[in-house]
Amino acid sequence: MSTDEKTNLNAEGKPLPLSRCPVCAHAMDQATCVAGGHRPKPGDFSICIQCGAILRYGPDYALCAASTDDASTDDLRFHLRLVQYAVRRLRKTP
Numbered sequence: 001m002s003t004d005e006k007t008n009l010n011a012e013g014k015p016l017p018l019s020r021c022p023v024c025a026h027a028m029d030q031a032t033c034v035a036g037g038h039r040p041k042p043g044d045f046s047i048c049i050q051c052g053a054i055l056r057y058g059p060d061y062a063l064c065a066a067s068t069d070d071a072s073t074d075d076l077r078f079h080l081r082l083v084q085y086a087v088r089r090l091r092k093t094p
């Protein structure tokens, strides 16, 4: 990833606050969209890069625990599981 991509900005162009994964407590203040070109906004899903937990941005951009049951479509559920699988597989690689 190039350093000029503003991965620490939300959809309003403001810095994401430091937030901890509610599952593993990993601290995060950046986000990368796997499809590119999207900055997070409240209600968007995220995946913890440390443990692969499915998360969601709250109104203040704090990360909240979520699940595939919260996804509105089968396509979104599929993509959440796909990214979750990729992160967990990455973390198991020595």
Ligand SMILES: [Zn+2]
Pocket (backbone or CB within 6 Å): 021, 022, 023, 024, 025, 026, 048, 049, 050, 051, 052, 053
């Ligand atoms: Zn986590």
